[in-house]
Amino acid sequence: MDTNLRFSMLNRDLPAAIDRKGKDPMVAREVQYYQENFSKVETVDDLLDDYRLYTFMMKTMGMEDMAYAKGMVRKALVEGTEDPEALANTLDDGRFKELAETFPFNKDGTIKGKMDWTDENLDEKIVRYTNVPGEEIDDVDRLADYFQQKMPRKDVIFHVQLLADPALYKVVASAFDVPSEIIDGPKEERIAWFEENIDLDELKKPAELKDTIAKYRDNVETRAEENTKDIIERYIQVNFEAEEGEQNEGVRMALNFQRTAGDITSAFDILGSPALYQVVRTVLGMSESMVGTDIDRQAAVINEKFDIEKFQDPEEVEKFVKKFVVLYDGLNGAADVPTVQLFAGNPAAGISESVLTAVNALKFGG
Structure with missing residues (x-):
């Protein structure tokens, strides 16, 4: 088939x-x-x-x-x-x-x-308290216990102190759904976010402590x-x-592209995946001689031929994949035809008129 x-x-x-x-x-x-x-x-x-x-x-x-x-x-x-x-x-x-x-x-x-309980920034007394020799304790349980013991203490006054303690930070970051861009961002932005969104005095209250721990457990399990x-x-x-x-390897490539095209944000995402690159190269008519050449040049050619942002539109992805399967059939149905001739629509390439008509009917959006 x-x-x-x-x-x-x-x-x-x-x-x-x-x-x-x-x-x-x-x-x-x-x-x-x-x-x-x-x-x-x-x-x-x-x-x-x-x-x-x-x-x-x-x-x-x-x-x-x-x-x-x-x-x-x-x-x-x-x-x-x-x-x-x-x-x-x-x-x-x-x-x-x-x-x-x-x-x-x-x-x-x-x-x-997994928590590194040997971290020197942890409270040693509470680390010992939350550990039972000879018994393996789940990280989630131990972190919840640590948080409940440490948070009400008077040595957690400022947000920077909360951020400096890996266990407290881990619990709060999960319980309050701290955005990944804040977690991975500069220290100053983390401090600003915590100061704006978390009231330490409220967090120390028994009811709020209990609620934070419950949210932490739920979020860890859900994720x-x-x-x-x-x-x-x-x-x-x-x-x-x-x-x-x-x-049929063409079907496999088409299914893979259909599934992953929405994750493409740049030409380099395509070049980093042999399967995606083969689909794109086929549709855009890029010569096989380009493979292995300067990667920036290859990216430039892709960008010249197609607007990568269109892959965020499911309809554009559908059109792109449709062109691929038609061209793939045309290529594999014509023996010894150079890829560049196929994509150029060379009548001598041996591709049927019906294939060319089908391909040309599939227009990308403007």
């Missing part, structure tokens, strides 16, 4: 098709394993040493082809993306950056979200559930696309 027809058939009820894939016994088993075991991961090596979890992660991120490069994957995970010089930020392959953002770890290899749900949905979708790709 040709790309255009198969892609159109799937889109008649795509959610149902993906749902059926999620019920596939093999996929369901791996999803269950992830749900039951990822919460036990405390360090990056826990993840890398568990073959099934590691394979699940790499497949979810569309990085099965890089599964052999564990050292490189480890480095990307622990370095994260905050430092411009971090590995994930220096690679042309944007999948590494997305991997580090989806599965965040600290520089010491511990998974982000964990949402994150797990998003990752599982992506894993099922990727498996679905891979299955389609076994029959």
Whole structure:
């Protein structure tokens, strides 16, 4: 079945098709394993040493082809993306950056979200008080206990003192839904936001303390559930696309582009993904000879040929993908035809008049 027809058939009820894939016994088993075991991961090596979890992660991120490069994957995970010089930020392959953002770890290899109870900025007496030797205490419970013990004390008078204590900051940032741009922004902006939005005297009152802790617990649980749900949905979708790709690689690329195009904010996002780049290069008629050339030049060509902001419009994405599947069929239906000739509409390229008519009928918005 040709790309255009198969892609159109799937889109008649795509959610149902993906749902059926999620019920596939093999996929369901791996999803269950992830749900039951990822919460036990405390360090990056826990993840890398568990073959099934590691394979699940790499497949979810569309990085099965890089599964052999564990050292490189480890480095990307622990370095994260905050430092411009971090590995994930220096690679042309944007999948590494997305991997580090989806599965965040600290520089010491511990998974982000786990509290470092050895931090010298914590109150040592309360750290000891909230610990029970020989008993493993959940971070959420211990942080809630720490907050309840520390917050009413007289040594928390100013917002800078609250911000300087990692445990207090962690609880309040979650309970009050502090925007990520504030959390990741300059210290002065964090202080200003806290001073404007949080009344320390009110926060110290028993009823408010109890309410803050309840909101903290609820938000941590909700975010964990949402994150797990998003990752599982992506894993099922990727498996679905891979299955389609076994029959027709063009369908796989079209489905992937349809799913991820809304996340494209610049030409460099496209260049960082081989799959996205192939779709864009096909539609925009970019010669294969451009691949591997100066990345800034490639980005400039993409920007010259198409307004990236249009990918925020679902209708424009639909038109773009439709052009791709028609061109993909034309390309693969004509033997030994150079890509550049295909996109130039060269009659000698062997592309049928019906294909060219269909492509030309799909106009991008102004």
